[in-house]
Amino acid sequence: MSLPAKSGDASQSPHGFVHVRNVHKHFGPKLTLGDRIAATLGARVETRSVRAVDGVSLDIVRGETLGLVGESGCGKSTLGRMVAGILTPSSGDVAVDGAPVMADGRKIDTRVQMIFQDPFASLDPRMRVGDIIAEGPLAHGLTSKSEQAGYVAGYLERAGLDASLVRRFPHQFSGGQRQRIAIARALAMQPEVLVCDEPVASLDVSIQAQIINLFLALQRDLGLTLIFISHDLSVVRHLSDRVAVMYLGRIVEEGPAEQVYATPAHPYTKGLLASVPRLVLDEADLVTLDAIEGEIPSPLSPPAGCNFNPRCPLAQERCVRDDPELRQVRSGHLAACHFAE
Amino acid sequence: MSAPILEVSDLTTHFFTRAGVVKAVDGVSFSVGAGEIVGLVGESGSGKSVTGFSLMGLVDPPGRIVSGSVKLDGEELVGLSWDQLRALRGSHIAMVFQDPMATLNPVLTIGTQMRLAISAHDKTSRRAADARAADVLTRVGIPEARSRLGAYPHEFSGGMRQRVAIAIALLHGSQVLVADEPTTALDVSIQAQILTEMRDLAAETGTALVWISHDLATVSTLADRLLVMYAGRIVEQGPVASVLRDPHHPYTAGLLRSLPATAKPGEDLFQIPGTTPSLLDPPPGCPFRPRCEHASELCTADPPLEMSRDRGVRCFHPLREMVSV
Ligand SMILES: Nc1ncnc2c1ncn2[C@@H]1O[C@H](COP(=O)(O)OP(=O)(O)OP(=O)(O)O)[C@@H](O)[C@H]1O
Ligand SMILES: Nc1ncnc2c1ncn2[C@@H]1O[C@H](COP(=O)(O)OP(=O)(O)OP(=O)(O)O)[C@@H](O)[C@H]1O
Ligand code: SF4
Ligand code: SF4
Ligand SMILES: [Mg+2]
Ligand SMILES: [Mg+2]
Numbered sequence: 001m002s003l004p005a006k007s008g009d010a011s012q013s014p015h016g017f018v019h020v021r022n023v024h025k026h027f028g029p030k031l032t033l034g035d036r037i038a039a040t041l042g043a044r045v046e047t048r049s050v051r052a053v054d055g056v057s058l059d060i061v062r063g064e065t066l067g068l069v070g071e072s073g074c075g076k077s078t079l080g081r082m083v084a085g086i087l088t089p090s091s092g093d094v095a096v097d098g099a100p101v102m103a104d105g106r107k108i109d110t111r112v113q114m115i116f117q118d119p120f121a122s123l124d125p126r127m128r129v130g131d132i133i134a135e136g137p138l139a140h141g142l143t144s145k146s147e148q149a150g151y152v153a154g155y156l157e158r159a160g161l162d163a164s165l166v167r168r169f170p171h172q173f174s175g176g177q178r179q180r181i182a183i184a185r186a187l188a189m190q191p192e193v194l195v196c197d198e199p200v201a202s203l204d205v206s207i208q209a210q211i212i213n214l215f216l217a218l219q220r221d222l223g224l225t226l227i228f229i230s231h232d233l234s235v236v237r238h239l240s241d242r243v244a245v246m247y248l249g250r251i252v253e254e255g256p257a258e259q260v261y262a263t264p265a266h267p268y269t270k271g272l273l274a275s276v277p278r279l280v281l282d283e284a285d286l287v288t289l290d291a292i293e294g295e296i297p298s299p300l301s302p303p304a305g306c307n308f309n310p311r312c313p314l315a316q317e318r319c320v321r322d323d324p325e326l327r328q329v330r331s332g333h334l335a336a337c338h339f340a341e
Numbered sequence: 342m343s344a345p346i347l348e349v350s351d352l353t354t355h356f357f358t359r360a361g362v363v364k365a366v367d368g369v370s371f372s373v374g375a376g377e378i379v380g381l382v383g384e385s386g387s388g389k390s391v392t393g394f395s396l397m398g399l400v401d402p403p404g405r406i407v408s409g410s411v412k413l414d415g416e417e418l419v420g421l422s423w424d425q426l427r428a429l430r431g432s433h434i435a436m437v438f439q440d441p442m443a444t445l446n447p448v449l450t451i452g453t454q455m456r457l458a459i460s461a462h463d464k465t466s467r468r469a470a471d472a473r474a475a476d477v478l479t480r481v482g483i484p485e486a487r488s489r490l491g492a493y494p495h496e497f498s499g500g501m502r503q504r505v506a507i508a509i510a511l512l513h514g515s516q517v518l519v520a521d522e523p524t525t526a527l528d529v530s531i532q533a534q535i536l537t538e539m540r541d542l543a544a545e546t547g548t549a550l551v552w553i554s555h556d557l558a559t560v561s562t563l564a565d566r567l568l569v570m571y572a573g574r575i576v577e578q579g580p581v582a583s584v585l586r587d588p589h590h591p592y593t594a595g596l597l598r599s600l601p602a603t604a605k606p607g608e609d610l611f612q613i614p615g616t617t618p619s620l621l622d623p624p625p626g627c628p629f630r631p632r633c634e635h636a637s638e639l640c641t642a643d644p645p646l647e648m649s650r651d652r653g654v655r656c657f658h659p660l661r662e663m664v665s666v
Contacts (some may be wrong), residue, residue, distance in 0.1 A: 073527040209599035238601035275533035291533035
C-alpha cells in the first residue's frame with residue numbers, strides 16, 4: 001500500500017485523519033504441550049480461536065469524537081488498543097494522518113495515546129505523580145529535566161488537579177482524581193488522538209460528571225480526536241459526534257450520533273437502546289424494557305450468516321445463509337443488515 | 342397499603358476499626374409492603390451493602406448493629422441468636438449478591454446446590470426437590486431447566502449464573518428478597534431480561550424486594566419506591582417518579598442534574614462539587630453540608646427525617662418549588 005505523504009491537513013488525505021482498514025485480531029487458544037498431546041490423543045481441547053475483531057474499517061475526521069459501544073466481549077478494547085498502537089493487528093492497517101501507528105510490532109506514533117478504565121491499575125503505585133506524568137515526555141524529548149516542573153504543572157492543571165500535588169503517590173488520590181492523573185499523563189504526550197477505554201465506568205455518578213466535563217473541555221479547547229469506548233449509551237451520546245456499534249467483533253452500525261440514537265437502522269442497535277433503563281418521571285408511564293432475546297453466542301463459534309440472526313426478531317431465511325455487508329443506508333449512516341433502510 | 346412486611350427503624354450499624362468508628366449505616370428507617378419493590382440507591386461507600394447485610398443479620402466484626410430495629414412480619418430480628426437467624430435466612434428473608442459465585446459452589450452441580458438449599462428448611466424426596474428446583478429456575482427465565490440441573494456453574498454464562506442465584510433465593514418463597522446490585526456486572530440486554538422477570542415475580546408471588554443499585558435509571562424502571570442514601574443515611578424517600586420529578590433533597594437534585602441523560606448532548610453537566618465523604622468519624626451535622634449550595638448555620642445540627650404523606654426528606658432546607666400533589 002502506498003501511503004500519502006504526511007500532511008497536517010486531513011482534508012488533503014483520501015482517508016480520515018484516523019484510518020482503520022479491515023483490521024482483524026484473532027486470539028488463538030493458549031495450548032500447553034500437555035494440551036497438544038491430549039488433543040492428538042483425542043481429548044476435547046479447545047483449538048478454535050476467538051475473532052475478537054473481525055474485519056473493522058473506520059475513518060475518523062480530525063477533531064471528531066467517535067463513540068464505540070457494544071456489550072461485553074464484542075471487541076471494543078481490542079479495537080481501541082490496535083488504534084492506539086499497543087496491540088498488533090492479525091491483519092489490516094491503522095494509520096493516523098497517513099502514517100502507520102505501528103511498525104515491526106512496535107508503536108512508532110506518539111500522537112495516539114490511550115486512557116484505561118481502571119485508573120489505579122494503570123498508574124505505577126511506587127512513582128510520584130510528577131514523575132508518572134513526566135516519564136513519557138522526557139523519554140520522547142517533549143520536555144527536559146530543567147523544564148519538567150513547569151511542564152507537569154501545566155498538564156495537571158489542564159486535567160483539573162492542583163499542581164501542588166506532584167509529590168504525592170497514586171494511592172493518596174480518589175478514583176476521580178486518579179483518572180485525572182491518567183488524563184494528564186496522556187495529554188503530556190501532546191497527542192492528537194486519544195483512545196479512551198471506559199474512562200468513567202468505575203466512577204461514581206457525581207464524579208463521572210466532572211470527568212465528562214473535562215472531556216468536553218478537551219474537545220473544545222484542544223480539538224483532540226477522540227475514540228470514546230463505553231458500554232454506557234447515555235455517556236457516549238453525550239460526548240460523540242459519530243457512534244459505531246459493535247457485535248461479535250464487527251461494526252454493525254455506524255453513523256451520526258443523533259441519527260443512530262433517534263432512528264437506529266440495525267435491529268441490534270434498536271434492541272440495545274430499548275434495553276437501557278430510562279429515568280421514569282411519570283407514574284402513568286408503564287415502563288417496559290424490550291429485552292433482546294437470548295444471549296450473545298460464544299465468539300468461538302459465531303453463527304453462520306448474519307451474526308445476530310439467533311436473537312434477531314426480524315431474521316429471515318436469508319439471514320442464516322448470507323452475511324450482510326456493512327453498507328450505507330442513509331448519507332453517512334451504515335448498517336450491516338439485509339433489511340436495514 | 343397493607344401492613345409492611347419489613348419495617349426498619351433507626352437502624353445503626355458501625356464498624357469499630359483501629360482507625361476509628363466507621364458509621365456505615367447511621368439511623369436508617371424505611372418499610373416495605375408485600376409485593377412492593379423498593380430501590381435503594383447511592384454512590385459507592387454510602388452504606389447500601391451494609392444496610393443489606395444488617396437486614397440479614399450478616400454483619401461481621403468489627404462491625405455490629407449498634408441500635409435500631411428490623412421487623413420481619415412483626416418479628417424483631419435485631420438481637421436474635423445466630424441459630425434463630427439461620428432458621429429465617431433463606432426461608433423468610435434472602436439475599437442475592439452482585440457476584441453470583443458468592444452464592445454458588447463451583448464444585449457442585451446446580452441441582453445438588455438447590456437440593457441442599459431446599460433440605461436446609463424442608464424435608465422432601467429427591468424427586469419433589471428436583472421438580473421444585475426446575476420450577477423456580479423456569480420462573481427466572483432458564484429454559485429447559487430440568488435438563489440443566491446436572492450442569493456446573495461454570496457451564497453457565499454470567500447472566501444465567503445470576504438467575505440461578507436468584508432462583509436459590511426464591512426456593513422457599515421468602516417474604517423479602519434483598520438484591521445487592523445483581524445486574525450491575527451484566528450486559529444491558531441481559532439486565533433488561535432479569536429486571537422484567539423480577540417485576541413479574543414480585544407481582545405474582547407477593548415477595549417484597551429491596552433492590553440495591555447505584556443506577557437511578559435502573560431503579561426507576563423497576564421500583565415502586567425509592568430510597569436515596571448518602572453517607573450512611575437515607576436522605577430522601579418516596580414514590581420513584583415523584584422523587585425523580587420533584588426531588589426535595591439537594592443531593593438527589595444534584596445527582597439527577599449530573600446525569601448525561603438529563604442534559605443536552607455536548608452541554609456541560611451539572612457538577613456536585615467535592616467528593617463523597619469518609620464515614621470514618623464524620624463531623625456532626627448534615628453530611629452533605631460541605632457540598633451543598635443551600636447549607637446554612639442550621640445544617641451544623643443533624644437534620645431529622647421529615648415525613649409528609651408518602652415523601653420523606655432529611656434536610657433543613659428542602660427544595661419545594663412545586664406544591665406536592
Ligand atoms: N489477550 C487475549 N487473549 C485471548 N482472548 C482475548 C484476549 N483479549 C481479548 N480476548 C477476547 O476477545 C474478545 C473481545 O474482547 P475485548 O476485551 O476487546 O471486548 P470488550 O468489548 O472490550 O469487552 P468489555 O466491555 O467487557 O471490556 C473477547 O471474547 C475476549 O475474551
Ligand atoms: N468490614 C468493614 N470494616 C470497616 N469498614 C467497612 C467494612 N465494610 C464496610 N465498611 C465501610 O462501610 C461503608 C459503607 O460500605 P458499603 O459496602 O455498604 O457501601 P456501598 O454503598 O454498598 O458501596 P458500593 O456501591 O461501593 O458497593 C464504607 O465506608 C465502607 O468502607
Ligand atoms: S441481516 Fe437478518 S438477522 Fe441480521 S440483523 Fe438483519 S434482519 Fe436481523
Ligand atoms: S440540611 Fe443543609 S447542608 Fe444538608 S442538604 Fe439540607 S440544606 Fe444542604
Ligand atoms: Mg473492554
Ligand atoms: Mg455495595
